Amino acid sequence: MTNPLAPLPERSEPDASDSATDALCARIRGGEQGAFDTLFLQHYTQLCAFANSFLHAPDDAEEVVQTVFHRIWQGHSTWHPKGGVRSYLFAACRNQALHLLEHESMVSRSSGYVAEVMRGYSRATSPLDVMEAAATSTRLRAAIAELPERRRRVVVLRLQYQLSNGEIAQVLGISVKGVEIQLRRAILDLRQRLQKARVLGLV
């Protein structure tokens, strides 16, 4: 087991896809709808899931993402996503979702979400959801859901959306150092919770 207190390295090696993404952005700036469509198809579903994590309203989540892409398309000729495309998209969706939350005062709904995840079955709306509800009570999902809010977001952005430390920092509006601290603490938390569950026979 590696030392959870060891510094977490930033991914210094450039991702092979960075240059391809830069080229895609250049084509979008040139007004190429096909390039915009590619961007849309690559990220849409993930962004809806991310927006939904704030709103807990699937239709509203779609509207948030549609709004973000609409703004990109409207201003495509001068679109230079700072910090990279993914962090731009996730940050924009987060900001739009939070704006919506502030406007509609839906905080009370957000705070009730963790409890609903744990219950699982009550939110099932389709056979697939029923099966998924059975899976949602795995220890990992429960352990992540129990993390403090900011730590949970950092973990999900890393594990589900595979963002880098820098991208996560930009999305959440915190420092890269802050991201590293949250990840270190999350590693400790999750190991303790998952190992404890096994020891106690919670299987």
Next chain:
Amino acid sequence: MADDRHDFEDADLDRLEQLLRGEGTPRERAAAEAELRRRPSGQALLATLTTLDASRGLLKRWDASTALERFHKANELRGVRRPPRLVFHSERAGKRVRWMASAAALAGAAMIAVVVRNGAEDAKPGDQGAPPPRDIVTAPGQRAVLDLVDGTRVVLSPDSHLRIAGGFGAPNTKREVSLEGEALFVVPHDSARPFVIHTAHGSVEDLGTEFMVSTYPELNGTRLAVREGKVALHPRVPTPPSATPEMPVVAAILSPGDIGIMRSNGGVQIAHGQDLSDLFAASRGALTIRAQVLEEAIPRLERWFGVRVRVVDRALQSRRLSVELRDGTATDAFAIIALALKARASWHQNQVTLESDDLRGEDK
């Protein structure tokens, strides 16, 4: 599918930590994932990671290809000035297009003027067979005025579809159209060329008149209101042996002031001597709602303004609404509606939420 019964092994926890740390090159990470997939416990871990923020069902709901189509369609309508065109929409009335925050929709039912040719003029030498039909479709929040080649004027209401038969207006042929939704017809009489409107519940034959035909879903039938002249109703009836004496099959002739409804079972109901001013208001660009329960009025409001209406409390849903709305924006209109209902209207993109003032007072 990943099985929840498999316990996590130490190797899985190490892998989880590695994923959190983001260590390794992309190739190394891909190899590590492949290793995880070889074990059921690893598969469970990976499956869980892809659905932390949303269930698999929700991820399927957010289909990117379908969403992209809607996105481009909404952007076509969003403040883009286009000349009127003949289109055929495969998505029919009743579906809510939630991103239609176009200037036209927000300004109430915008008018599009269309001149429709009879299609025969498009025929080239050597063409065989009847010309193809022409389709006029209005979205929620749109209306259209059509002048057909025979001099008929049609005012197509929001969320409606008019199909004009190929060769319409040719000599010695019936003038035939099909309608879903609602339209006002002002038809010059021509005994040699009857004007026929086909709907899902039967057909309406003009005998030289001005009348309004509506087939909106909440009517559960086709409604005809006659302002001038006479119109014949030909209900579509089920074929025997299910037909019974209770299901009339004869046509009905309607005169000015009559309202007739053809039901899907072939039945026809007629009321005489009616005040038709509210029904015909739509053709003049006005929406009139008279003492109608809000819950029942919502489909009309949504269609007219091209917005989605959400009502927070049941008590508000059962309140009666009386308004006449003409010109102005949807925002203005719902401010008036909210005032009339002692409620508050709030907007989010293309959706208006109505909440009773009484309820808001209790929440504070």
